[in-house]
Amino acid sequence: MTKCTFCEGRESDFNPDWVVPEAGGNSCGAIKAMAAGQLNGSGICATIQKEEIVCCPGPDKSSAFAGKSDTPAQAVHVHEG
Secondary structure, three states: OOEOOOOOOOHHHOOOOOEOOOOOOOEHHHHHHHHHOOEOOOHHHHHHHOOHHHHOOOOOOOOOOOOOOOOOOOOOOOOOO
């Protein structure tokens, strides 16, 4: 299996400094780094990839959460041991 992909092919829309709402204070850059340590197709990878809508919304969309710190988003919980 390959590493978990995050915002692959959408680097022009990727903002590594954006702090993802309800993700424990993690930035998009930190979440991308977490993704690299997971396997594509795993449950953790799928959870992490849900944050792509915030971190790399696409060329025709701005982040749905921009400026709205109270907007709910899927929390990312990664247990490292």
